């Protein structure tokens with residue numbers, strides 16, 4: 001039994017990826033409830049309009065299969081939205097009845113039953129075989145596999161982000177620009193899920209990576225794949241490498257100096273262009289602040305929880321600044337999660353508990369024993385933070401009890417700087433509050 | 443509250459324009475779900491029919507109505523969701539139901555329980571896993587009851603949640619375990635789930651404890667879910683009037699209260715859609731009459747309390763109710779007058795729920811606003827047209843899918859609380875006895891009623907009516923606000939509430955005032971991009 005789970009379901013991650021493509025519409029093949037719930041949930045985090053279609057299974061559909069509903073649904077979405085791409089995501093339902101959705105779509109294409117000027121692709125994402133972050137990877141991989149075509153090598157790079165904020169995605173684009181290098185970022189929901197106020201109604205929000213660009217990913221110089229707790233079966237980077245010989249640089253999220261160094265350095269090597277002085281300066285300031293604040297945080301303990309890639313990224317960063325990530329926990333169960341964490345916490349002092357496939361009951365139990373000074377994770381940690389009276393820094397997904405989740409910058413020197421300042425201040429605030437005399441200078 | 447009614451524009455043209463964009467088949471279908479209202483006529487509206495694949499709906503699933511809506515707000519039952527993780531996660535405290543367990547009471551509402559089905563459970567069946575989960579939940583929490591909810595994949599692989607529940611109930615001895623076949627695909631919306639929840643609660647819980655209530659005027663409040671603390675405000679008023687609430691279905695409630703609910707003398711039905719089955723079954727089996735009331739709106743609240751007074755017919759009670767009303771009203775009227783000076787004449791649209799789109803019209807009327815268009819998300823024809831149409835509603839395959847319990851008089855415990863003559867008399871006095879007149883007869887001439895509104899339709903209607911406020915849920919919130927119109931969530935109240943009762947009405951007036959009069963909406967366009975010269979900045983060069 002999972003009590004208060006620390007993971008969500010796979011079609012959510014896949015829908016998010018589809019929102020990061022220009023003119024694309026996610027379509028869940030299953031009952032309407034899944035689509036409604038997933039929309040509802042993502043909207044509470046992003047605070048943006050977000051449509052997800054559904055084939056609206058009913059009892060007899062569930063028994064006899066959903067070909068008719070799928071076809072009708074695709075046509076209705078096409079008529080209303082005029083999308084460039086419809087991403088069909090299977091839910092637990094379609095998978096449970098053993099519907100071969102891929103075959104259905106191929107058959108519809110062969111019979112000319114589908115509208116002509118729209119790409120229809122299929123993503124298999126049953127939730128009983130993975131979490132939201134797996135769904136995210138499955139979708140990225142399926143897109144690459146179904147849309148890429150081999151062409152002449154192009155002066156461009158691929159960036160495959162993890163389940164990140166819209167601000168993070170804007171940052172990735174900015175980095176590529178600083179190297180004067182076009183980048184294909186898949187997915188890029190930086191404007192579709194963090195848009196401006198509208199002048200006129202937008203049936204599909206503007207923005208997202210272009211289909212032509214995605215098609216050209218097989219011709220890029222290299223791929224930067226963010227997230228080290230990933231094996232090849234979920235990796236779009238590996239797929240590109242195997243099929244089109246595009247070298248894949250897989251690495252942990254660039255949080256902290258070391259990880260960001262590696263990230264920027266890799267791009268510099270690939271593009272043979274220098275790292276902008278802007279980043280050297282940011283790095284300098286970050287290190288300077290490490291030196292200034294070191295004494296307040298050294299030897300402190302943190303518990304982190306959430307998506308495996310975010311946890312790995314944070315664990316590396318915390319170890320770097322002298323905070324021991326005493327608990328690194330994730331609700332999903334990727335087999336290489338433990339390895340990926342161990343890899344980045346070598347410098348940390350003291351024992352570290354690493355756990356996959358845990359719920360918040362397990363996490364809270366560990367936290368009671370480990371007594372960390374700070375919790376770092378998503379909004380679902382609030383209840384235990386309140387019960388245990390340990391402050392919570394909200395990062396990642398989902399964040400639905402604060403405003404601005406999209407605008408949290410987690411990565412790069414700048415994102416690290418923001419996280420760092422917040423962590424130090426939370427710890428200072430606590431000791432100031434707990435101090436019997438109070439103090440006004442630090 | 444009497445004021446000259448504004449004559450609303452005839453929306454037939456915009457209705458046509460909306461339908462024109464649809465393929466013919468869909469247009470024919472949607473046409474029947476859009477009615478230009480004439481309160482003097484009996485007009486039929488199509489509702490409770492399947493959503494069209496690929497048309498984005500705001501509706502949820504059967505499971506959402508069962509677990510999320512009806513069972514969710516009861517604090518001391520463990521709601522164990524049998525299925526993959528998402529279904530349970532998404533229903534985890536998202537409805538802002540509040541509860542007050544006291545210092546020692548059980549409260550499992552903050553928890554989310556799931557069997558987290560995996561690949562091998564799908565292939566080999568999940569009953570074993572379910573049994574283990576029930577045992578685990580019991581060992582850790584020792585709850586009085588465990589409800590087991592079947593999600594779509596579970597229904598498909600054929601796990602029998604009822605058999606497992608029976609077995610575990612027997613095994614555990616002091617824990618009532620019962621199942622719900624509320625797979626999402628069962629019905630056309632959450633509405634099917636309400637019905638299933640009513641059935642199972644009635645079968646497995648209601649009537650288990652015959653202990654008589656201690657109060658004098660004993661009632662149940664049905665269809666009140668204590669969102670944003672509404673139930674607390676209503677309870678405060680009941681208490682002030684000396685009315686004893688035996689049980690609320692199901693806000694701030696407990697299994698113990700459900701067990702005793704058949705000992706009350708009157709059922710008050712708030713949300714007709716989600717709970718009318720329970721009211722009817724209790725009437726048939728135990729002889730408890732029900733009346734429709736509404737605690738949304740100050741006048742509606744006063745009316746609801748007076749109805750209870752009329753029913754019990756006791757002078758002392760009636761006097762006390764009048765006293766409470768006269769004590770509460772001055773503050774309400776003061777707030778009303780103040781707010782009305784800024785809100786009068788503004789327009790509202792409401793698309794929400796199975797009762798809320800009706801109930802909330804009261805509050806808007808009280809601050810002088812007009813409701814130009816409204817509709818429900820998952821209601822049936824009776825919620826629009828009144829219960830009188832029930833015999834004429836076509837029973838389709840989807841409704842047949844939901845079990846209709848055959849209820850008979852309880853041989854020992856049936857006790858007709860009020861004679862037929864008495865109830866007839868009350869009816870003549872305007873009490874909706876075993877009845878609900880529906881939304882349409884309360885709405886203005888030429889207002890537009892739309893069932894299960896789609897994105898495209900609401901967008902067009904916003905363009906047409908340019909309302910000052912749009913009421914719906916979080917799924918619609920940010921798309922409506924992108925166009926510069928504030929959206930008030932009436933499923934979960936944003937972060938506000940209570941809105942019920944007298945204090946709640948004041949809260950609502952103030953919030954609507956704030957939302958419709960905030961200056962943000964005037965600043966959407968940067969002045970240098972605006973064609974409106976007045977709002978641009980008048981900059982001048984200052985020469986040094």
Ligand code: SF4
Nearest residue numbers: 009034092127528529
């Ligand atoms: S059935 Fe699967 S896809 Fe649908 S909500 Fe549940 S876990 Fe998610």
Ligand code: SF4
Nearest residue numbers: 031033034529594626
């Ligand atoms: S799987 Fe079924 S029960 Fe679960 S959310 Fe989807 S529609 Fe609802």
